[in-house]
Amino acid sequence: MIKLTKQIVKHPWVTMGAILIVTVFFAYNLKNIRMDPDITSSLPKHIPAKLLYDRMNKIFPSRDFILVAYESDSLFSPSALQNIFRITEHLEDMPDVYSVMSPTNIKVIRGTEEGMEVKAILDHPPQTAEEVQRYRYRLFHSDLPIENIISKDRTMAGIMVFLKNTVKPEDAAKEVLDYIESLKLKDHVYLTGKPVLTLYLGRGMGRDMGMLFPMVILLIVVILWISFRNGQGVLLPLGVVLTSVLWTIGLMAFLGVPISHSTNMLPILLSAIAVADGIHILNHYFNRLTKERKPSEVIVEVMSELNAPVIITSVTTAFGFLALNASSIGSVGELGIFTATGVMFAMVFSLTFIPAAVSVMKVPRRIRKGKRAGLLNRWAVAYADFVVKRKTTLLIFILAVIVFSVLGFPRIVLENNTISNFPKDHPARINYETINRHFAGTTFLSIMVEGDSAGQIKEPKVLKQMAALEAYLKQKPHVGGTLSIADFIRRMNKVMHANDSTYDRIPDEVVTETGVEWVQQNGRWVEKPTTFRVPGRQIVAQYLQLYEMSGKPDDFANLVDYNYQTARINVFIDTESSNVLRQLDHETRAWVKKNFTGARVELTGTSELFLAINDLVVSGQFYSILVSLLLVIAVTAILFRSFRLGLLNVIPLFFAMIFNFGFMGWAGIHLNIVTMLTSSIAIGVGVDYAVHLIHRYRLESVDTVDNAIRATLRDAGVPILLNAVTVGLGFAILMFSIFRGVEQMGLLIAIAMFTSCFGAIAILPVIFLTFKMNLQKK
Numbered sequence: 129m130i131k132l133t134k135q136i137v138k139h140p141w142v143t144m145g146a147i148l149i150v151t152v153f154f155a156y157n158l159k160n161i162r163m164d165p166d167i168t169s170s171l172p173k174h175i176p177a178k179l180l181y182d183r184m185n186k187i188f189p190s191r192d193f194i195l196v197a198y199e200s201d202s203l204f205s206p207s208a209l210q211n212i213f214r215i216t217e218h219l220e221d222m223p224d225v226y227s228v229m230s231p232t233n234i235k236v237i238r239g240t241e242e243g244m245e246v247k248a249i250l251d252h253p254p255q256t257a258e259e260v261q262r263y264r265y266r267l268f269h270s271d272l273p274i275e276n277i278i279s280k281d282r283t284m285a286g287i288m289v290f291l292k293n294t295v296k297p298e299d300a301a302k303e304v305l306d307y308i309e310s311l312k313l314k315d316h317v318y319l320t321g322k323p324v325l326t327l328y329l330g331r332g333m334g335r336d337m338g339m340l341f342p343m344v345i346l347l348i349v350v351i352l353w354i355s356f357r358n359g360q361g362v363l364l365p366l367g368v369v370l371t372s373v374l375w376t377i378g379l380m381a382f383l384g385v386p387i388s389h390s391t392n393m394l395p396i397l398l399s400a401i402a403v404a405d406g407i408h409i410l411n412h413y414f415n416r417l418t419k420e421r422k423p424s425e426v427i428v429e430v431m432s433e434l435n436a437p438v439i440i441t442s443v444t445t446a447f448g449f450l451a452l453n454a455s456s457i458g459s460v461g462e463l464g465i466f467t468a469t470g471v472m473f474a475m476v477f478s479l480t481f482i483p484a485a486v487s488v489m490k491v492p493r494r495i496r497k498g499k500r501a502g503l504l505n506r507w508a509v510a511y512a513d514f515v516v517k518r519k520t521t522l523l524i525f526i527l528a529v530i531v532f533s534v535l536g537f538p539r540i541v542l543e544n545n546t547i548s549n550f551p552k553d554h555p556a557r558i559n560y561e562t563i564n565r566h567f568a569g570t571t572f573l574s575i576m577v578e579g580d581s582a583g584q585i586k587e588p589k590v591l592k593q594m595a596a597l598e599a600y601l602k603q604k605p606h607v608g609g610t611l612s613i614a615d616f617i618r619r620m621n622k623v624m625h626a627n628d629s630t631y632d633r634i635p636d637e638v639v640t641e642t643g644v645e646w647v648q649q650n651g652r653w654v655e656k657p658t659t660f661r662v663p664g665r666q667i668v669a670q671y672l673q674l675y676e677m678s679g680k681p682d683d684f685a686n687l688v689d690y691n692y693q694t695a696r697i698n699v700f701i702d703t704e705s706s707n708v709l710r711q712l713d714h715e716t717r718a719w720v721k722k723n724f725t726g727a728r729v730e731l732t733g734t735s736e737l738f739l740a741i742n743d744l745v746v747s748g749q750f751y752s753i754l755v756s757l758l759l760v761i762a763v764t765a766i767l768f769r770s771f772r773l774g775l776l777n778v779i780p781l782f783f784a785m786i787f788n789f790g791f792m793g794w795a796g797i798h799l800n801i802v803t804m805l806t807s808s809i810a811i812g813v814g815v816d817y818a819v820h821l822i823h824r825y826r827l828e829s830v831d832t833v834d835n836a837i838r839a840t841l842r843d844a845g846v847p848i849l850l851n852a853v854t855v856g857l858g859f860a861i862l863m864f865s866i867f868r869g870v871e872q873m874g875l876l877i878a879i880a881m882f883t884s885c886f887g888a889i890a891i892l893p894v895i896f897l898t899f900k901m902n903l904q905k906k
Contacts, residue, residue, distance in 0.1 A: 154378025246679035275568035275609030297323035365406030400858025402474035442475035448812020533790025568608025780887025802869030814884030852885030
């Protein structure tokens with residue numbers, strides 16, 4: 129490797145010219161970068177939850193909906209109803225909208241002498257108080273589920289906007305949001321639903337990238353200036369950072385990989401990581417550089433020592449990130465792949481660009497012989513003496529921290545809630561919580577009921593079991609309402625029996641009806657009371673036929689397919705809490721297994737996708753942590769050519785993980801999709817400190833253990849500490865994210881960097897001293 133370094137130093141402009149050409153290519157591709165904030169699009173297509181969700185989308189024309197809530201102190205007034213009527217009509221005409229259900233267009237079913245009449249509740253908005261009263265009476269006596277179109281306190285009207293399956297939900301949400309904002313209404317209007325949350329998530333991602341990336345760059349500049357106090361010490365590592373990020377994002381754009389909810393943090397992660405090698409190289413370079421020595425001579429000498437640890441740390445970091453692919457979530461795997469790629473880019477730049485650049489630069493003015501043996505170096509010497517003389521005290525402190533951390537493990541709570549990621553004052557959270565507090569709910573559980581043949585959904589047995597399941601679910605906490613074809617059949621049965629409440633039910637499998645027939649008696653035709661039995665399925669079919677004669681054939685397209693072989697029950701839930709959704713999922717499946725015998729039943733919808741994501745990330749990340757540790761052991765063992773050294777490298781990582789999980793328990797930070805990623809990331813990045821310390825200690829092991837520890841901490845301690853501070857504070861920039869999960873992730877990774885550093889410069893030396901370990905290379 130040193131031969132390559134010598135060639136780079138001999139031909140620096142060729143090296144920098146080649147880097148510039150590739151940089152221009154990737155910079156040009158940045159124009160093709162796109163964003164996809166929808167987390168459900170990252171689910172593997174082969175898992176049951178996604179397969180069923182996609183199949184449902186082929187059967188029914190709409191999968192996503194937006195709930196528009198119009199709030200007014202006088203909701204049932206001509207002016208408010210006129211606004212609701214106007215909004216409903218406009219939304220119905222939007223090209224991305226399949227259908228709209230609101231208080232002004234809900235279909236009212238009435239029985240007539242001719243059969244059945246189906247018409248919208250309003251032909252035009254009420255103009256007078258009397259018209260409003262008549263409208264209000266019809267609305268609340270329609271017997272149809274209105275939990276999501278009229279709030280519980282009667283101060284808000286809900287407009288359910290069902291989107292076409294063929295559109296991009298967040299684009300449709302933006303169109304609806306822009307229209308509502310353009311009205312400039314005096315009354316307040318709220319919007320929520322998965323498409324709206326995805327829209328706000330994308331905006332938040334854009335805001336984070338636009339604000340946090342400059343912040344981390346500024347932080348790196350400040351730390352580099354404080355550390356080196358010269359332009360070269362700032363510009364060269366900064367060049368590595370910016371070029372690595374540009375190449376990585378440019379490669380994503382070239383390959384058509386979008387910025388997702390996971391990869392949006394990649395520039396910040398990569399910036400914090402890419403600066404590390406430059407700090408080590410320049411720290412050693414400036415310590416040895418004098419006026420009398422040529423920069424090219426010094427950098428070759430430095431790289432002869434640091435080529436190996438730079439390669440080892442970069443490779444182990446890359447493998448640590450690649451372990452994120454243990455998760456089946458596509459975007460998480462992409463974060464691992466492209467961060468690993470960016471780390472390797474940074475390694476290449478550190479090994480080529482920095483030597484090439486310093487070889488053509490002048491010696492900085494502030495460099496003097498022995499100049500770097502300053503305050504930090506004196507602290508390093510004093511700390512080394514403390515470790516050697518007080519190793520027992522330090523060991524007791526380490527054990528106490530481990531015990532305290534382990535005691536926090538039982539306090540860890542597994543909980544994932546998308547809306548809690550938004551700040552309490554964010555419009556997305558305000559709208560979501562307000563609407564879910566007043567209406568049935570906007571989280572969607574779809575229960576698919578599938579028959580073996582066409583028309584099976586018309587069977588009274590199936591419809592009764594659907595109605596029974598709905599009644600069961602409505603008793604559950606957080607379930608605000610349900611909607612299915614069974615609700616409409618019940619209403620039809622009632623209106624066809626003169627609104628007799630005893631007929632507010634599904635017809636029996638065999639219906640006994642009373643009537644009259646004409647018979648001949650004593651030579652005359654007379655009416656005679658009679659009873660006759662009719663199959664319930666035939667009654668249901670007649671109801672549906674009568675409905676279609678007055679209403680629209682596609683009114684039920686979102687509830688049952690054309691052949692009446694597959695139907696769905698829409699369950700509205702007022703929370704995205706994974707614990708609540710999981711409990712409801714278990715109880716629903718248990719009820720179906722025990723009571724539903726008329727058809728096959730499967731659960732899907734956004735609530736099931738959230739659970740699938742949670743399961744994949746949590747299980748995948750535990751596996752990812754294991755894979756990360758094994759890869760770190762394997763890679764370091766191979767590169768150091770010692771299995772023992774491979775094991776030693778992960779000891780600081782174990783300490784960091786134990787402390788982090790304990791901290792989460794004591795601090796009340798939930799274990800969720802975002803915070804689960806911290807351990808794998810911390811393993812990949814945190815291993816650098818142990819690698820540098822072990823590499824240095826191995827070189828110093830020609831002396832006694834005590835002296836070797838002193839020399840190691842004196843020479844490697846300062847760059848390791850500077851590295852940890854820079855990387856840790858770089859990750860801490862994530863704490864300024866708009867999203868609470870990313871904020872907590874930044875805190876946890878920053879802590880992991882400091883604890884990994886502590887493990888390297890405290891735990892490893894204590895182990896070497898206690899067991900008198902000599903790592904001299906044989």
